[in-house]
Amino acid sequence: MMMIDYAILGLLSWKPLTGYDVKRVMQDSPFLYWSGNNNQIYKALMRLLENGFVTNEIQYQESAPNKKIYSITESGMSELLRWVMSEEPEVPEFKKTFLIQLSWAGCLETEKVEELLARYEKIMTQQLAMRREEKCREKNFPNRSKQEHFMWEMIYDNFVMMCEAELCWIQSFREGLEHLKRENKHEPQED
Amino acid sequence: MMMIDYAILGLLSWKPLTGYDVKRVMQDSPFLYWSGNNNQIYKALMRLLENGFVTNEIQYQESAPNKKIYSITESGMSELLRWVMSEEPEVPEFKKTFLIQLSWAGCLETEKVEELLARYEKIMTQQLAMRREEKCREKNFPNRSKQEHFMWEMIYDNFVMMCEAELCWIQSFREGLEHLKRENKHEPQED
DNA sequence: CGTAACATGTAATCCGTTACATGATTCG
DNA sequence: CGAATCATGTAACGGATTACATGTTACG
Numbered sequence: 001m002m003m004i005d006y007a008i009l010g011l012l013s014w015k016p017l018t019g020y021d022v023k024r025v026m027q028d029s030p031f032l033y034w035s036g037n038n039n040q041i042y043k044a045l046m047r048l049l050e051n052g053f054v055t056n057e058i059q060y061q062e063s064a065p066n067k068k069i070y071s072i073t074e075s076g077m078s079e080l081l082r083w084v085m086s087e088e089p090e091v092p093e094f095k096k097t098f099l100i101q102l103s104w105a106g107c108l109e110t111e112k113v114e115e116l117l118a119r120y121e122k123i124m125t126q127q128l129a130m131r132r133e134e135k136c137r138e139k140n141f142p143n144r145s146k147q148e149h150f151m152w153e154m155i156y157d158n159f160v161m162m163c164e165a166e167l168c169w170i171q172s173f174r175e176g177l178e179h180l181k182r183e184n185k186h187e188p189q190e191d
Numbered sequence: 192m193m194m195i196d197y198a199i200l201g202l203l204s205w206k207p208l209t210g211y212d213v214k215r216v217m218q219d220s221p222f223l224y225w226s227g228n229n230n231q232i233y234k235a236l237m238r239l240l241e242n243g244f245v246t247n248e249i250q251y252q253e254s255a256p257n258k259k260i261y262s263i264t265e266s267g268m269s270e271l272l273r274w275v276m277s278e279e280p281e282v283p284e285f286k287k288t289f290l291i292q293l294s295w296a297g298c299l300e301t302e303k304v305e306e307l308l309a310r311y312e313k314i315m316t317q318q319l320a321m322r323r324e325e326k327c328r329e330k331n332f333p334n335r336s337k338q339e340h341f342m343w344e345m346i347y348d349n350f351v352m353m354c355e356a357e358l359c360w361i362q363s364f365r366e367g368l369e370h371l372k373r374e375n376k377h378e379p380q381e382d
Numbered sequence: 383c384g385t386a387a388c389a390t391g392t393a394a395t396c397c398g399t400t401a402c403a404t405g406a407t408t409c410g
Numbered sequence: 411c412g413a414a415t416c417a418t419g420t421a422a423c424g425g426a427t428t429a430c431a432t433g434t435t436a437c438g
Contacts, residue, residue, distance in 0.1 A: 002397085003288065003291065004397095004398095006291065006292075006295075007291050009295075010291065010294060010295030013295055013298065014297075018416095018417075018418090019417080019418065019419090020416065020417050020418075023417095030285070031285075031287060031290045031291065031294070032291065033284070033285070033286050033287075034398075034399095035398075035399060035400090037398070037399060037400075038418075038419065038420085039398075039399080039400090039419085039420075039421090040397085040398065040399090042418070042419060042420090043419095061416095061417095064405095064406065064407075064416070064417075065404090065405070065406070065416065065417040065418065066417075066418085067416090067417070067418095068417090068418080080295055081298075081299065083292075084292055084293075084295055084296050084299070084307070085299075085303065085306075085307070087292055088310070088314075089288075089289045089292065089307070089310050089311040089314055090288040090289060090314075091314060091315065091318050092285055092286060092287040092288070092289065092353075092357065093224070093285070093286040093287075094221070094222075094224070094283055094284070094285060094286075094350070094353065095224050095283060095284040095285075095286070096222060096224075096283040096284075096349070097194065097280075097281045097283070098280045098281060098283065099222045099346055099349060100194065100197065100198050100201065100222065100223065101197075101274075101275055101278055101280065102275075102342075103201060103222070103342050103343075103346060104197075104200075104201030104204055104271055104275055105275050106205075106336075106338040106339055106341070106342045107204065107272075107338070108272065108275070108276075112276060115276075116275070116276070116280070119279070119280050120280040123279075123280055123281075123282055124282065127282050145297075146371070146374075147297040147298070147371075148297055150297075150367060150371055151293075151294050151297050152294075154360075154363075154364050154367060155290055155294060157360065157363070158287070158290060158357075158360050159285070161356050161359065161360050162283075162285060162353070162356060164356070165352050165353060165355070165356035166283065166349075168352065169345075169348065169349050169352050172345075172348070173345050176341060176345060180337070180338075180341055183337075193425085195425095195426095209388095209389075209390090210389080210390065210391090211387095211388065211389050211390075214389095225426075225427095226426075226427060226428090228426070228427060228428075229390075229391065229392085230391085230392075230393090230426080230427080230428090231425080231426065231427090233390065233391060233392090234391095252388095252389095252434095255388065255389075255433095255434060255435070256388070256389040256390065256432090256433070256434070257389075257390085258388090258389070258390095259389090259390075
């Protein structure tokens with residue numbers, strides 16, 4: 001059982017879904033960080049089935065491919081709850097390619113660094129708008145219990161806050177750069 | 192050429208290093224997100240050598256394994272600068288296992304959710320302290336130019352701010368939970 | 383006397399992604 | 411009539427991690 005198995009088990013704990021449904025949810029939930037590819041999802045569903053944590057019911061559809069609707073079992077439910085409570089929370093991992101890009105720009109002129117920073121600020125502002133919209137969409141999402149609603153909203157909010165923090169950092173970086181520029185003017189022969 | 196190649200090239204743009212040095216820097220810089228394993232580093236160094244972006248000088252040491260000290264070339268330097276300025280900044284990726292864990296805890300009693308949250312808060316507080324210490328260590332780091340210093344400090348600061356944002360989110364989650372609890376008391380038969 | 387740090391490399395494995403394969407329907 | 415959506419699966423590839431292999435010195 002790997003992480004993705006528990007993620008899927010979790011989705012099924014709310015309502016029965018097909019593999020295709022799971023795929024779609026994963027694709028547009030940034031916190032389910034897998035790309036939502038078939039290979040992992042269908043394999044995970046098979047693993048869950050083997051372990052008896054889910055069952056599937058085949059819905060024959062004329063004039064459309066058959067559906068396999070997966071539901072969580074009692075055993076699956078208790079396994080999920082066990083995992084949720086026993087797994088020690090992990091510190092989040094960040095993959096910030098931009099930091100790598102920026103870090104070696106130290107030898108560039110300050111203007112170039114500022115340009116890079118401005119470009120990053122632009123895409124992060126877009127990102128923030130997107131996340132906010134996602135959160136808003138969640139508000140109007142039908143067929144969700146109060147709990148479910150609350151969870152999704154908080155999760156979207158997490159990403160919103162991450163974007164805001166990043167933008168805040170960009171600003172402080174910019175101020176630091178300004179400071180450095182002024183210092184260099186005073187003593188331009190610094191080694 | 193992949194991302195890790197540019198990361199190493201960047202490190203070498205500051206000072207010549209051995210593969211082993213690179214490994215250590217990667218291991219304790221959270222923003223160089225690779226685990227710092229030999230396989231990738233030595234292969235990347237070979238690729239860089241093949242492309243003429245670095246040269247190596249072998250230092251024979253009696254009574255110790257030989258060192259290969261890698262230095263960036265002119266061509267490597269211009270390739271690095273080209274990459275830094277041409278690469279479109281990417282939005283950061285987050286891998287927050289805890290969000291997955293928490294999201295399916297909706298069916299649990301509120302107390303359990305609060306317990307999970309408290310555990311997460313604890314490790315994030317520790318994390319924040321670590322990041323702050325790292326930033327502090329950087330302040331007293333010897334043999335670094337003003338620019339280099341500034342960059343590292345800002346990068347460490349980025350991680351500090353991420354931790355702070357996360358802790359802030361935890362707090363708002365907790366308040367949301369309180370709110371939900373009070374609502375459920377008033378209308379406990381909610382479906 | 384075992385373990386950690388120094389130092390360079392390779393092999394095996396795992397996880398995740400893209401792309402492929404199939405096939406019906408619907409929309410522009 | 412091609413592209414997109416629905417629907418399930420497999421194959422191939424590439425990136426990253428762990429573990430293996432080798433050998434010295436220094437420290438507790």
